[in-house]
Amino acid sequence: MHLWLQVLVNGILQGGILGISALAFSLQWGVMNLINLAHGTFQVLAAYLTVLILQHLGLDPLLAVPLVFIIFFLGGYLVQFFLINRVISTNLFMTLLLTYGMDFVLANLMILFFTADYKSINTPYANSSWQLFGLQFPIVRSVALLFLIVLSVLLWLFLEYSRPGRAIRATSMGTEPARLMGLKIPHVYALTFALSSGLAATGGVFFGLSNAFSPASGGPLTVGAFVVTILGGVGTSWGPLVGGLILGVLDAVGSVIFGPTYVNVITFGLLLVILVLRPNGVLGRAG
C-alpha cells in the first residue's frame, strides 16, 4: 500500500514538469497551429543557460527562473517574428521542416559549446526530499508542480482578461476576422511564441534540476509535450495540468508494473487510445 502511495506521489509530481512543458507546446499549437519540433531542445538550452547563470552569476536556479523566462521570451519573439512568421501561413509541413531545422542547428551548437557529455545542475536541494506522512516529496518536483498550477492560473487570467490575451484568443479563432479588428497578426504570433518560449524555458530549468541532460535530450521532451497536449486537449488552459498529471501517474504506475523499459509503450498506447476515442483530448478544445 505504502509503495503504491509513493508511486502515485512520484507520478503526480512528475506531472508538474511534463505539464509546464506542455503549457508552452499547447499554447503555440492552439493559437498558431504550430507544432514546434525544436520545443524540447529549447528546454535543454534553458537548462544549459541555468548552468551558466549558476556558474558565472552564482544565482540559484530557482531564483534564476524569471531571468531565464525573460531571455527566452525575448529570443522567442525574435525567432517567431523573423523566422517562423515567414512560413507560418503556408502549410503545416513547412513549419515542421523549419522547426526541425532549428532543432538540428540548436542541438549541434550546444554540442559545440557544451560538448556531448551529460551534465547536471548541482544544488544542495537537487536530490533532497520533504518527508510527509512517511512519503517522500522530492523538492524540485514539488516546486515544479506548484509552478505548473500557478502558471496555469496566470496564463488563464492573462488570456481571459488582458488586452493582449484577448488579441491572442481572437487570432486563434481566425486570422482574417482578427485582422479586421486592426490586430497585427505577425506581432500577435510573435507574442504567443515569446510566451511559449518563456514557459518552455521555465520547464527546462526544472527538467535540468531533476535530470541529467545532454544536447540530445530534446527529442523525448518534445514527444512528452506532444502526448500531454493531446491528452489534455489542444489550446485549453487546464489541459496541460490534467494531461501532465495523467501521463505522470500512468508512467510511474506502469514502470512499476511492467518495468521502466515499457514506459514508452504505455505512453504511446495511451496516445492511440485517446486519438481513437476522444480526438479532442480529455478537456476538449476551448473555442
Add this chain to the structure above:
Amino acid sequence: MLVIRNLSAGYGDTQVLWDINMDIKEGEIVALIGVNGAGKTTLLKTLMGLVTPWSGSVTFRGQEVGGKDTYHMVKQGLNMTPQGRWLFAGMSVEDNLLTGAYLRRDKEIKQDLARIYRLFPRLGERKHQSAGTLSGGEQQMCALGRSLMSRPVLLLLDEMSLGLAPIVVDMLLDLVAEIRRQGTTVLLVEQDVEEALRRADRGYVLEGGRIVMSGTSSDLLSSEKLREAYLGL
C-alpha cells in the same frame, strides 16, 4: 470622404474588379447592390486591405490608402461588418465587442459598451455567453456592435440580411439611419435591392466586377433597366 478611382483587384490570376469608380461623401448612406459573385465582398475586402489592389487609387479623407494594410485602415476609421459575421465563436459576447475596440486607447470604451447594450438589449442579456451560441440575428447584432465599438468614420456593412428573418432584417436596416445620425457614414452592401435603396441616398450597381449603373436611390428605383434585372418587374 472615400474616393475610388479605376480600382482593379482579384485573387491570384483571376481578376474580379475592373476599373471601379465610386465616391462616398461624409454623412451619406450609399448602397452597393449586385447579385452573388458580382464582386461586392471583394470590393469591401480590397477597401479594408484584406485583398491587395492591382491598380487604381483609393483615397480616404484626403489620404491615399490603396494597398495599405488592414491595421492602417482600421486606425483611420474604416471598419467592416463582414458577411457571415466572422464572430470569435469561442469568446463571450462582451469579449467580441471589446475586441472591436482593440485599437482604441481612450477612456470611453466602457461607455460605448453600455451604449451597444442599450441598442441591443439581447446582447446585454447574453454578454457572458459565448458568441457561437447566439441565434443568427443576435450574431449579426454582435458583429454590428463589434464594428461600432471601433467608432468607425465609415462603416462597410456586408449583407447583414443574409439568412435572417425579415423582421430582424428590418430592425437591423432601420438601425443604419440611427448609425448615420451618430456620425458614421455607411456603405450598405445588399442583394435585396429594394430594401437597400429605400434606406440609402445613392446607389451603385455592380455587375461582373464593373460598376454598371449609379445614381440617387429614387432614380435607380424607377430605372426600367434596374427594375427588370433586379426586381423582376
